[in-house]
Amino acid sequence: MTKPQTISVTKPISEDLPEEKFNELETFIDNLETTKGALIEILHKAQDIFGYLPRDVQLYIARKLGIPGAEVFGVVSFYSYFTTKPRGKHTLSICMGTACFVRGADKVIEKFKEKLGVESNEITEDGLFTLRDVRCIGACGLAPVVTVDDKVYGRVKEEDLDDIIKAYRS
Numbered sequence: 001m002t003k004p005q006t007i008s009v010t011k012p013i014s015e016d017l018p019e020e021k022f023n024e025l026e027t028f029i030d031n032l033e034t035t036k037g038a039l040i041e042i043l044h045k046a047q048d049i050f051g052y053l054p055r056d057v058q059l060y061i062a063r064k065l066g067i068p069g070a071e072v073f074g075v076v077s078f079y080s081y082f083t084t085k086p087r088g089k090h091t092l093s094i095c096m097g098t099a100c101f102v103r104g105a106d107k108v109i110e111k112f113k114e115k116l117g118v119e120s121n122e123i124t125e126d127g128l129f130t131l132r133d134v135r136c137i138g139a140c141g142l143a144p145v146v147t148v149d150d151k152v153y154g155r156v157k158e159e160d161l162d163d164i165i166k167a168y169r170s
Contacts, residue, residue: 097136
């Protein structure tokens with residue numbers, strides 16, 4: 001395997017995107033045995049470092065790897081795991097797949113919107129939650145399903161929502 005070529009790239013620095021985070025990402029990329037086929041791995045690391053993948057981070061990665069920015073954006077926009085917007089401390093996802101929808105997920109998400117004061121894909125005012133509607137998480141037997149970060153809540157009813165929210169507010 002070939003070692004990645006070290007390319008010097010100007011880092012876009014702002015209050016939200018400090019130089020230390022770009023330095024951490026640069027070190028990660030430079031320490032890879034090869035960058036060939038590593039775009040998704042690099043994007044995962046970048047999202048872990050920055051919390052999301054804003055345009056400046058995507059362009060930095062593209063320049064660092066010597067690939068078109070459109071290629072990076074294509075991967076970011078294709079995979080639902082990646083986000084171009086900041087997220088709250090906790091990501092609250094409601095499955096809207098067929099089984100969940102039939103069992104009341106539409107009512108559950110509407111109640112979450114009401115209780116949190118946000119629409120889908122928005123962050124609560126306190127920065128604690130991002131509310132997301134997702135297609136299918138593959139737990140149809142537990143429908144309707146809600147996840148908070150990596151924790152799965154099955155057979156969720158409207159009356160369960162206060163307890164779910166409370167568990168993450170404390």
